[in-house]
Amino acid sequence: MSREQQAVPPKAVSLLTIFLVFLKVGAFTFGGGYAMLPIIQREVVTRRQWIGEKHFFDLLIVAQSLPGTIALNSAIQVGMRLRGIPGGILAALGVVIPSVGIILALVIFFLPAFQGNVFVKAVFYGLRPAVVALIAMAVINLGRNIFDHWSSIALAAVLLAVTLLLKVHPIIVLLTGGLAGLMIFKEKAN
């Protein structure tokens, strides 16, 4: 745990270790990607000191700015930093295998047994509004980080109106937003 160790470049970590660490992260982290990040941080920065704290936050910036889930993007980058491309692939497999395995086990063995059960219906009756609440929270949480300037708010409002009225495909909305960002924020970028 000593701080000096952070400066030491990562030793040759075995591919199996990389796989197992991310398998553990993937199998025991509930609550989606954002809940996984502190766990990944604890494993690779605090406990194993594979990478320094600052480097980890740099990885997060890349992970959030690229396509794909944040947890997976972070894992691949950590794996690559330790053991190049094979390390990246094994880190990805570690994160993905529990997800896919657990969902498959659920849908193949577990869910069919409960189909039509009134209590399962009752549970999902409450789960649906809970998911809507979570998605609405995502809007608020994203907004907190973004709306530091009136032009971002205006852009969101215009795109919201356009999406509601014209039913444009989400990809078009995203690209329009990006291009608008290139034009609007030109002078203000510091």
Place this chain on the structure above:
Amino acid sequence: MLPYLCSLYGIFLKIGLFTIGGGYAMIPLMEREIITRHGWLTAAEFLDIVAVAEVTPGPLAINAATFIGYRLGGFGGAMLASLGVITPSLVILLLFGNFLMQLILDPCAERFLKGLRPALIALISVAVITLGRAALVDLTTALIAAGLFVIGIFCPRLNPLYLIVMGALLGLLFYPY
């Protein structure tokens, strides 16, 4: 079957490619492609899948893709859908990993992302409206959503899993049996 499975892979590849900034970014894309465009699932079924994806370990997008893929194409569909959402991450990071830091800190990319995020907010807001129509079927469900939303806003560090569990318990308690 094969062309269908290929299009399944293609759709999830597209979803993965435009999911920028975390799992919830994927919801408007999935909603558009799976519910509106192809009519493969209803909004209520989609919400059920997202709920299960939230309570199982791992990233939301991968869990949801595996589940939807299985519903639409069995075991092969599950494999192809999950492969589809992770392909962009793998290809981009493995091929360009070393240059990405400079690229993302480039002022141009920064401005593009700065415009992308308000667009994401607009899209997720629309998804809240569309999915809300399917989930809030009576006063009870509306109150459950509102209550959990308020709890979530006042406890921003609360793991979403707890809100999901509360939703399930409230459902059991207040379902009109």
